Amino acid sequence: MAGPALWVPLLLAAASAGRAAALWPWPQYIQTSDWRYTVSPHGFQFRYHASSAAQAGCSVLDEAFQRYRAVLFGSVALRFPSPAERHTSEKNSLVVLVVTAGCDQFPSLESVENYTLTINDEQCLLLSETVWGALRGLETFSQLVWRSPEGTFFINKTEIEDFPRFPHRGLLLDTSRHYLPVASILDTLNVMAYSKFNVFHWHLVDDSSFPYESFTFPDLAKKGSYNPATHVYTAQDVKEVIEYARLRGIRVLVEFDTPGHTLSWGPGVPGLLTPCYSGSHPSGTFGPVNPALNSTYEFMSTFFLEISAVFPDFYLHLGGDEVDFTCWKSNPDIQAFMKKKGFGEDFKKLESFYIETLLDIVSAYDKGYVVWQEVFDNKVKVRPDTIIQVWREQASVSYMREMELVTGAGLRALLSAPWYLNHISYGPDWKEAYTVEPLAFEGSPEQKALVIGGEACMWGEYVDSTNLVPRLWPRAGAVAERLWSNEIVSNLESAFKRLTYFRCELLRRGVQAQPLGIGYCDTEFEQN
Numbered sequence: 206m207a208g209p210a211l212w213v214p215l216l217l218a219a220a221s222a223g224r225a226a227a228l229w230p231w232p233q234y235i236q237t238s239d240w241r242y243t244v245s246p247h248g249f250q251f252r253y254h255a256s257s258a259a260q261a262g263c264s265v266l267d268e269a270f271q272r273y274r275a276v277l278f279g280s281v282a283l284r285f286p287s288p289a290e291r292h293t294s295e296k297n298s299l300v301v302l303v304v305t306a307g308c309d310q311f312p313s314l315e316s317v318e319n320y321t322l323t324i325n326d327e328q329c330l331l332l333s334e335t336v337w338g339a340l341r342g343l344e345t346f347s348q349l350v351w352r353s354p355e356g357t358f359f360i361n362k363t364e365i366e367d368f369p370r371f372p373h374r375g376l377l378l379d380t381s382r383h384y385l386p387v388a389s390i391l392d393t394l395n396v397m398a399y400s401k402f403n404v405f406h407w408h409l410v411d412d413s414s415f416p417y418e419s420f421t422f423p424d425l426a427k428k429g430s431y432n433p434a435t436h437v438y439t440a441q442d443v444k445e446v447i448e449y450a451r452l453r454g455i456r457v458l459v460e461f462d463t464p465g466h467t468l469s470w471g472p473g474v475p476g477l478l479t480p481c482y483s484g485s486h487p488s489g490t491f492g493p494v495n496p497a498l499n500s501t502y503e504f505m506s507t508f509f510l511e512i513s514a515v516f517p518d519f520y521l522h523l524g525g526d527e528v529d530f531t532c533w534k535s536n537p538d539i540q541a542f543m544k545k546k547g548f549g550e551d552f553k554k555l556e557s558f559y560i561e562t563l564l565d566i567v568s569a570y571d572k573g574y575v576v577w578q579e580v581f582d583n584k585v586k587v588r589p590d591t592i593i594q595v596w597r598e599q600a601s602v603s604y605m606r607e608m609e610l611v612t613g614a615g616l617r618a619l620l621s622a623p624w625y626l627n628h629i630s631y632g633p634d635w636k637e638a639y640t641v642e643p644l645a646f647e648g649s650p651e652q653k654a655l656v657i658g659g660e661a662c663m664w665g666e667y668v669d670s671t672n673l674v675p676r677l678w679p680r681a682g683a684v685a686e687r688l689w690s691n692e693i694v695s696n697l698e699s700a701f702k703r704l705t706y707f708r709c710e711l712l713r714r715g716v717q718a719q720p721l722g723i724g725y726c727d728t729e730f731e732q733n
């Protein structure tokens with residue numbers, strides 16, 4: 206198979222004129238040539254190889270075949286190639302061979318996404334271990350097919366062997382600061398699949414609103430959402446998001462952040478939040494979840510029992526970031542509890558007590574968990590299989606130093622700090638996201654192996670469904686390639702050309718992705 210030496214000329218070829226296929230993200234090994242085959246839209250089929258473990262009836266692939274047929278040929282008026290074009294041999298099908306089926310399962314952190322794609326005189330074959338790998342290969346196939354100015358479809362002779370560099374490639378959406386309609390979430394899942402992201406981190410609730418309709422505690426959304434009739438996610442909505450994601454090989458990692466970031470929980474669960482005091486009287490305002498009451502843990506047990514059942518992924522995100530101690534400090538009951546527990550004046554110990562108890566609750570439901578870095582920073586005793594998400598940009602401890610500390614403690618890490626895409630600036634800011642090297646910290650090979658990936662984050666303070674799409678795309682693509690492609694794929698010039706091409710392809714697919722600079726696309730975005 207082709208080694209790294211092949212890369213540079215290929216990158217240049219891929220970028221030329223924007224007519225030939227340019228892939229995003231770039232595959233691990235690729236060999237292409239100028240030899241091309243025509244692809245005939247009316248005759249074209251996706252077919253299962255006779256010895257494939259997945260066959261017709263496999264929901265994941267049957268539906269993917271339909272989607273990719275539409276992506277490839279959807280709006281095209283069918284025409285036959287001209288006689289001059291007919292002399293090249295024609296490709297009428299892509300044959301798919303999956304080794305193990307699992308069509309009804311959910312993707313997981315351990316899912317194998319490898320695939321090989323072989324387009325030559327003898328075959329047009331997509332081979333993968335799992336249906337999830339087949340999905341990645343179908344996407345690549347769809348990016349390989351190109352159209353001549355005359356409207357004929359071609360695919361070049363190509364050999365690709367591909368697999369992700371990191372198994373966790375996430376994108377966070379925040380549906381609390383602003384409610385995002387279900388359609389916005391589904392549209393995002395589509396573009397995630399185009400760029401090979403595989404985890405949708407759903408930051409579902411926060412201080413501002415509680416749009417999740419719980420069936421055990423209906424008052425949470427009734428009293429905590431912006432509007433319980435229109436700005437909530439029903440059980441049906443949640444199911445739809447999970448299934449839509451599954452069909453695209455995307456896991457849904459749901460986050461219910463506590464003990465901070467919980468103001469919206471208060472109205473629905475009286476007594477859950479800590480009453481803040483001003484002097485010796487309650488001030489009427491509330492702080493984080495009250496860690497001194499047994500009723501708090503009883504509530505959390507029942508609530509997370511529901512969440513564990515509703516969200517099939519093994520992992521839950523339990524938050525744990527930015528706990529403000531001011532309110533806890535002001536409350537005499539909390540002060541008494543601190544004394545009883547012997548925590549002295551160290552409110553980090555109180556926070557740890559809360560989180561450790563919560564982690565025990567969730568572990569009992571056979572779930573794993575991801576938490577924000579403060580849980581690690583504050584020395585909470587976590588299970589060894591806890592995943593720590595590194596997000597803070599601080600002068601004292603750089604995020605790379607934090608990666609070193611987390612993995613040095615033997616814990617798995619996810620990187621997000623340099624990938625807050627809600628932060629915007631004038632110019633090509635995708636480059637900063639692109640040039641991040643997640644393993645550029647001091648550490649042993651064992652430590653580096655504990656980095657399971659990262660996440661692009663789109664916090665919602667200034668984002669709703671009006672600007673979500675252009676703010677995300679194609680900028681999130683920079684993170685997608687960093688997490689999928691080989692470390693040595695780092696040339697900014699070729700990335701710029703391919704990302705520009707990918708953005709044009711997104712426009713063609715109906716995604717309102719913003720421009721990366723001056724220029725035009727053959728197919729511009731049109732409101733439909």
Ligand SMILES: *[C@@H]1O[C@H](CO)[C@@H](O)[C@H](O)[C@H]1NC(C)=O
Binds near residue numbers: 218226238361
């Ligand atoms: C595909 O082949 C055409 C000519 O047939 C060539 O112009 C183009 O650069 C090739 N694309 C790739 C990616 O090799």
Ligand SMILES: *[C@@H]1O[C@H](CO)[C@@H](O)[C@H](O)[C@H]1NC(C)=O
Binds near residue numbers: 317319334368
């Ligand atoms: C997937 O690719 C990786 C990297 O080459 C390799 O280590 C692994 O064995 C492959 N897995 C399968 C099932 O092919």
Ligand SMILES: *[C@@H]1O[C@H](CO)[C@@H](O)[C@H](O)[C@H]1NC(C)=O
Binds near residue numbers: 499
């Ligand atoms: C809370 O639970 C603990 C342990 O079960 C028990 O010792 C304590 O008395 C309970 N406190 C209250 C106020 O019920």
